[in-house]
Amino acid sequence: MSQTLRLAAMLFRAYLRDRSALFFSLVVPLMLMVIFGNLNLGEFGRVSMAVDDQAKNAASEQFVSTLGRIETLDLRRTGSDEALRQLRRTELDMLVVIPEGFALAPARPGQAVPTITVYGDDARPQQVSVGGSILNEVITRTSFAVAGGAPVVAVRDESVQGVRLRYVDFLVPGILGVNVMQLAVFSVAIALASDKRRGVLRRIMATPLRPARYLAAQVVTRLVLATLQVLILIGVAIVLFNVRIVGGVLPLLGVALLGSLLFLTIGFALAGWAKTEDQIPAIAQLITLPQFFFSGVFFSKNAAPALVRPLTNLLPLTFLNDALREISVQGASLFDVRGQILGLLAWIVVGFVLAVRLFRFERF
């Protein structure tokens, strides 16, 4: 055991001096987090709504100013032509057209009520549906006010999510997951394949060292690296973006290391399969890229086409990201995410079998 640890310490020392490896395992993930964290890509927060007030009377003014007081709406006055152009460029979620002769008066039987036309961006259905609900709500309340009645049913709003979910809160666990994957798959596969081609492994195998110990030292080194990577990323997320890890850092780290172990087995399998390290980036991309997009790193995994969703739900990174996110955002305990942990363990078994089958110190 101490031989393995001393070996790991030596490998770790070498790794820390490898500038390009450090760049990819630390600087790139930090860049990703800072850039995407500031983009606030998926912030649902507000619905951008344009109003084309063709009536320009007291009633329409009153109606528009009521809408303007609602915080969820990012309201602007824009002509229909311009607003429709913006809609097509998805710079706008909705357009509300208030017709000429708009009035707020009790409707008399047989008389037509003013009709408001609403355009919505199909690409942002959630925003459009929320905007639509708000609009209906405002119309209902206005109607009651005008008619002098009161609603027959009252609704009390209860917020389900304790904390308002910002995009960066959603993003950070995804960034953790994807980088645990990249570090394990790429760094171990490329390093070992290069050691194999250059004859480093041959030289080490000419010593009485047991091969399993050498591999164990590699695993220990990568797990320590993954721990550092996760802690640094969480630290930056907390300092820079005020992210709260609701479920605690330790369970988060535990799940991240389980994920790291899983992707390490895949890295070893790749290193075993490849004849030179040049073959690795392509195959590693083939393995990691779909997970990058379908496992909920930058946006919800539900964005995947419904047809493939049953498959994407079984991807290793999906299990990892879901567990990390539930712990980080919803405060889940390790027991709460046992389903995902089971998924990770199942993949570890698959990866281990593959690695044992494929990894050879040399092809004789």
Add this chain to the structure above:
Amino acid sequence: MSAIVSVRDLRKRYGDIEAVRGISFDVEAGEIFGLLGPNGAGKTTTVEILEGLRRADGGTATVAGIDVSRDPEAAKARVGVQLQQSAFPEHLTAREVIELFAICYGVRADAMRLLREVDLADRAGQRQEQLSGGQRQRLSVATALVNRPRVLFLDEPTTGLDPQARRNLWELVRRIRTAGTTVFLTTHYMDEAEVLCDRVAIMDNGLIVAMERPRALIAELLAGGFTKPVVQQQANLEDVFLQLTGHALREDQ
């Protein structure tokens, strides 16, 4: 003198190619033994079997009293190796490379003493990948001495080195032998074998075709009536080269 390496009817085939076709020889303790032959003769295969890196298909190989095919781990612990086309992990200093191998062999080693032995003490803190070819070859020999081996295997140790670095390595090999370690080397440089080896075996097509002291082999050839056009010459081009450029080692940095 007793045999420290003993090979009997050793065989190894790769698919259709019979690389080693039943060879037998002994290496005496304390000698410098050379295995010579053209590329593809089976030298490296033979050495790698003796080092415990490959399994023979037939025959026996005993090194320092251990049957290599029965207990390759024990054999590895008793020999030092310098492989052809091998490398050290990157981003480690010369000293750390020695320490790494001490860990692998499970021994305590005085890294600085070993570096002094191979004239690399002043390079202890330098990254191994920045060493020159000759320096790296000497570092390689130092890692082979970490476990105080009974036999040191050197596979083409001077390939790619300049004349100064070659002579420097020959000196090192002689010092190692004087210190009590048997040296088994392969080479395809005949001048190297002639000046360095006590005995040589010449291998061709997987068979040993001759085994003797270099002088005796030459005498035998001449006794058989061999002649070649003699140009009376007291020096050759290498002597000119060394006279002009000196014996001092040339190494970048």
